Amino acid sequence: MVEMSGSDALIEGLRREKVEAVFGMPGGANLPIYDSLYESGIRHVLVRHEQSAAHMADAYARVSRRAGVCMATSGPGATNLVTGIATAYMDSSPVIAITGQVPKTMIGRDAFQETDIMGVVASITKNSFQPLQSGDIPDAVKKAFFVATSGRPGPVVIDIPKDVQTDRAEMVFPEKVEIRGYKAHLALDHAEIERAAEILARAERPVLWGGGGVSISNASEQFQAIAELLMAPVITSLQGKGTFPEDHPLSLGPMGMHGRAESNKIVQECDALLAVGVRFSDRSTGTFSDFMPNGKIIHLDADPSEINKNKRVDVYVVGDAKQMLAEIYEALCRRFRQREAPYPWLDRVKEVREQLANIPAYAEAEHELSGPRIMKTLREVLPAKAIMTTGVGRHQMWAEIHYKVLKPRTWITSTGLGTMGFGLPAAIGAKVARPDVPVVDLDGDGSFMMTENALGTAVEEQIPITAIILNDHSLGLVEQWQRLFYNRRYIGVKYPRTPDFVKLAQAYEAEAIRVESLKDLSKALEDAIRSEVVNVIEVPVSAEEDVFPFMPPGMSLKDTIYGGRKETTIF
Amino acid sequence: MTQSKIISFIVENKPGVLFKVTNMIRRRCFNIDSITVGTVDHKEISKMTLTIDGDESTVEQVVKQLLKLIDVLDVNVWSPNEAMSRELALVKLSNNAKKLLNKVSDSIYRIIDTSADAFTLEVVGTPEEIDSLLERFPYSEVQEIARTGMTAVRKC
Ligand SMILES: Cc1ncc(C[n+]2csc(CCOP(=O)(O)OP(=O)(O)O)c2C)c(N)n1
Numbered sequence: 001m002v003e004m005s006g007s008d009a010l011i012e013g014l015r016r017e018k019v020e021a022v023f024g025m026p027g028g029a030n031l032p033i034y035d036s037l038y039e040s041g042i043r044h045v046l047v048r049h050e051q052s053a054a055h056m057a058d059a060y061a062r063v064s065r066r067a068g069v070c071m072a073t074s075g076p077g078a079t080n081l082v083t084g085i086a087t088a089y090m091d092s093s094p095v096i097a098i099t100g101q102v103p104k105t106m107i108g109r110d111a112f113q114e115t116d117i118m119g120v121v122a123s124i125t126k127n128s129f130q131p132l133q134s135g136d137i138p139d140a141v142k143k144a145f146f147v148a149t150s151g152r153p154g155p156v157v158i159d160i161p162k163d164v165q166t167d168r169a170e171m172v173f174p175e176k177v178e179i180r181g182y183k184a185h186l187a188l189d190h191a192e193i194e195r196a197a198e199i200l201a202r203a204e205r206p207v208l209w210g211g212g213g214v215s216i217s218n219a220s221e222q223f224q225a226i227a228e229l230l231m232a233p234v235i236t237s238l239q240g241k242g243t244f245p246e247d248h249p250l251s252l253g254p255m256g257m258h259g260r261a262e263s264n265k266i267v268q269e270c271d272a273l274l275a276v277g278v279r280f281s282d283r284s285t286g287t288f289s290d291f292m293p294n295g296k297i298i299h300l301d302a303d304p305s306e307i308n309k310n311k312r313v314d315v316y317v318v319g320d321a322k323q324m325l326a327e328i329y330e331a332l333c334r335r336f337r338q339r340e341a342p343y344p345w346l347d348r349v350k351e352v353r354e355q356l357a358n359i360p361a362y363a364e365a366e367h368e369l370s371g372p373r374i375m376k377t378l379r380e381v382l383p384a385k386a387i388m389t390t391g392v393g394r395h396q397m398w399a400e401i402h403y404k405v406l407k408p409r410t411w412i413t414s415t416g417l418g419t420m421g422f423g424l425p426a427a428i429g430a431k432v433a434r435p436d437v438p439v440v441d442l443d444g445d446g447s448f449m450m451t452e453n454a455l456g457t458a459v460e461e462q463i464p465i466t467a468i469i470l471n472d473h474s475l476g477l478v479e480q481w482q483r484l485f486y487n488r489r490y491i492g493v494k495y496p497r498t499p500d501f502v503k504l505a506q507a508y509e510a511e512a513i514r515v516e517s518l519k520d521l522s523k524a525l526e527d528a529i530r531s532e533v534v535n536v537i538e539v540p541v542s543a544e545e546d547v548f549p550f551m552p553p554g555m556s557l558k559d560t561i562y563g564g565r566k567e568t569t570i571f
Numbered sequence: 572m573t574q575s576k577i578i579s580f581i582v583e584n585k586p587g588v589l590f591k592v593t594n595m596i597r598r599r600c601f602n603i604d605s606i607t608v609g610t611v612d613h614k615e616i617s618k619m620t621l622t623i624d625g626d627e628s629t630v631e632q633v634v635k636q637l638l639k640l641i642d643v644l645d646v647n648v649w650s651p652n653e654a655m656s657r658e659l660a661l662v663k664l665s666n667n668a669k670k671l672l673n674k675v676s677d678s679i680y681r682i683i684d685t686s687a688d689a690f691t692l693e694v695v696g697t698p699e700e701i702d703s704l705l706e707r708f709p710y711s712e713v714q715e716i717a718r719t720g721m722t723a724v725r726k727c
Contacts, residue, residue, distance in 0.1 A: 123595070126641075304639075
């Protein structure tokens with residue numbers, strides 16, 4: 001037992017959790033915490049807007065598989081975190097958000113900068129803690145990290161009234177905590193594992209579907225082993241992109257609204273789908289009732305509430321993906337010998353691939369700086385270990401379709417919430433977690449402008465990331481919807497006067513260049529990732545180029561549009 | 572097909588827990604009929620009882636979403652015939668209604684307060700019993716009603 005202040009106990013708790021960096025901004029209600037941070041040895045990254053702090057912590061967590069920590073003062077500081085917390089919640093990322101609160105005696109009196117952040121975040125956090133005695137802080141910190149990082153990860157808020165930060169108490173730092181209402185994982189149901197293996201062993205047309213849960217539980221190896229044993233084609237969700245190497249012969253790529261045409265087609269023909277760490281998002285499956293009406297679905301997930309939530313499945317197991325996959329692999333080996341290619345299903349996959357190889361969506365556009373070509377160029381230049389973060393929009397969808405992700409946790413994107421402005425701060429958070437690999441933010445002008453001031457943070461803190469802005473002077477993806485579904489009645493989508501991004505970046509003292517050809521893009525990116533400074537590369541693109549394939553909203557995978565304009569091929 | 576279910580669950584008796592439960596119900600758009608709460612077991616835990624008319628998958632989701640809340644410790648789901656359920660109603664009636672009481676043979680009520688022009692009944696029974704008792708009194712004689720919502724235990 002040691003006597004210390006609540007804020008010292010908080011920082012000591014963070015140290016015990018091996019926190020290396022926190023992202024945030026101080027204010028009246030968290031000054032004691034900042035004062036305790038002063039000599040802590042923990043790196044503080046000062047942001048220009050708390051939303052960015054939450055995204056940085058989020059990306060840090062996704063890349064490192066450890067909790068990411070952000071901090072804000074009460075009131076507006078805390079509410080500025082909200083978009084970032086909601087983003088982390090939707091994508092199951094362990095963010096710890098530490099907010100200052102007005103003193104206990106002022107709570108409920110509409111004090112200056114008082115916001116009921118516990119109430120505000122209730123439905124976008126896994127749990128939240130508000131220690132009301134300084135002596136409760138060590139326990140709250142330990143519990144927060146445990147809850148955030150275990151089971152299905154998710155954000156947790158610790159809201160600390162200012163007087164609780166300054167009050168002194170005898171502190172006990174627990175080595176372990178137990179929360180009686182919380183089990184990270186339930187015991188595996190071995191009978192269901194066997195049933196799952198039985199279905200897979202009998203299947204003639206198996207498909208594996210990997211989601212974010214596969215990387216979260218570090219289960220890519222086990223996932224790949226089953227795919228190779230069964231010789232089953234592999235599709236992913238957008239979040240699961242990279243959980244299976246996309247240059248692997250069995251990889252078909254993501255399925256969904258802007259998935260690969262092959263994936264959208266093949267999944268409809270399979271007789272057994274092994275869905276791992278996915279949540280049957282409408283953006284992946286399309287209309288739930290039309291999704292896989294015939295084949296059997298096996299669902300493995302960490303979160304029991306995901307089972308049968310959107311789609312009834314035939315067999316499910318709840319637990320840690322790595323363990324479940326390892327057991328299914330063993331159960332399979334007991335009843336199944338390594339399948340050899342070719343076999344009829346892979347022949348069919350090959351046939352579909354060939355049929356779809358020349359759909360308009362995959363055809364090379366005439367103009368040089370077309371989305372698909374840019375994506376292929378980026379892949380050629382970037383090493384396999386490079387991390388890509390993205391904004392939200394056409395650029396993200398082009399990457400989904402055309403940028404092959406080769407390693408888990410190198411594709412960091414906001415899928416569940418689709419948060420514009422995620423890309424740049426996420427790149428910074430990712431680079432703090434992995435200073436040894438190149439980190440590139442692939443962004444749209446609209447998304448970039450939402451959090452562009454994070455450039456200031458990157459430069460000041462010497463976090464050498466590269467932002468590539470595909471500038472179409474438009475909210476391109478929304479413009480595409482207005483073009484396809486609202487008869488080109490463009491409203492609220494054009495940015496005729498986006499700033500000169502080169503000058504803007506230079507004003508922040510970043511290196512910046514505008515490129516007009518793929519060759520120049522390659523060169524600029526090579527230079528950028530070799531340099532030790534922050535880089536911005538602006539690439540002018542056309543707002544008129546639609547991103548296809550496209551499953552229109554509210555439709556089913558079979559309604560995927562292959563390309564061209566509205567009238568073209570629907571299968 | 573919808574069916575009526577009783578969901579009985581125990582929660583930590585801590586500030587904010589009732590909010591977390593009701594907020595989750597609101598957030599997921601579950602349509603519940605009633606919810607009650609009271610502390611049990613040395614005030615450390617509370618028991619909550621909610622009743623819901625829903626199809627199988629809705630009930631399944633309610634249970635799973637409840638279990639996902641860290642302050643929820645255990646959840647039981649019963650059909651009405653598997654549980655003993657009771658509700659308390661306090662019904663203030665004008666004295667004119669007294670004569671109607673004679674016709675009521677059930678012993679589920681007692682008079683707990685009287686005045687020159689009104690009296691208060693305490694009624695304990697299943698929600699259906701209370702409903703049918705209340706139906707006997709014309710609207711004009713009823714001055715005030717308060718009902719607790721249902722609570723339940725599993726049958727012995
Ligand atoms: C915070 C937020 N606001 C609005 C939207 C809706 N939205 C989705 S994509 C998009 C356009 C994105 O434009 P940009 O970042 O320039 O990317 P582009 O589509 O042009 O590649 C918008 C407005 C969103 N996803 N997030």
